Amino acid sequence: xxxxxxxxxxxxxxxxxxxxxxxxxxxxxxxxxxxxxxxxxxxxxxxxxxxxxxxxxxxxxxxxxxxxxxxxxxxxxxxxxxxxxxxxxxxxxxxxxxxxxxxxxxxxxxxxxxxxxxxxxxxxxxxxxxxxxxxxxxxxxxxxxxxxxxxxxxxxxxxxxxxxxxxxxxxxxxxxx
Numbered sequence: 001x002x003x004x005x006x007x008x009x010x011x012x013x014x015x016x017x018x019x020x021x022x023x024x025x026x027x028x029x030x031x032x033x034x035x036x037x038x039x040x041x042x043x044x045x046x047x048x049x050x051x052x053x054x055x056x057x058x059x060x061x062x063x064x065x066x067x068x069x070x071x072x073x074x075x076x077x078x079x080x081x082x083x084x085x086x087x088x089x090x091x092x093x094x095x096x097x098x099x100x101x102x103x104x105x106x107x108x109x110x111x112x113x114x115x116x117x118x119x120x121x122x123x124x125x126x127x128x129x130x131x132x133x134x135x136x137x138x139x140x141x142x143x144x145x146x147x148x149x150x151x152x153x154x155x156x157x158x159x160x161x162x163x164x165x166x167x168x169x170x171x172x173x174x175x176x177x
């Protein structure tokens with residue numbers, strides 16, 4: 001009985017000694033606002049991030065955005081939209097490639113369906129192929145429409161990703177204003 005009381009007291013004192021009950025306070029300061037500075041021209045453009053006047057890496061900014069719940073939600077939405085834009089871009093590339101193959105196949109089949117000269121009843125004459133061998137371009141047109149729709153969806157997803165990224169920065173910076 002005595003041993004269990006001593007063990008209980010020691011455990012409760014050890015938690016006080018290592019401050020297990022202490023909550024960490026936010027070290028956020030008014031100068032913790034994330035500022036985005038664009039640099040470069042043309043193909044060589046990018047962004048620099050400053051926090052409190054010091055340059056920070058994109059990874060540090062990402063960690064800060066993910067640490068604050070409202071901005072973390074918007075950051076995840078932006079990341080999701082970027083993923084879907086890449087999926088849409090891949091779908092557009094695949095469907096346009098298949099549509100091009102369909103158009104090429106149709107052109108090749110129609111070249112082989114051109115009239116030929118042959119002997120009919122001993123006289124040379126033009127022989128026209130049966131219309132049953134002609135192919136339709138419906139599949140190629142449908143795939144071209146799908147590729148166009150997926151390309152538009154790619155731009156829409158990129159625009160939404162930019163909107164959510166900006167909103168994540170605004171939500172993070174709002175608490176310091």
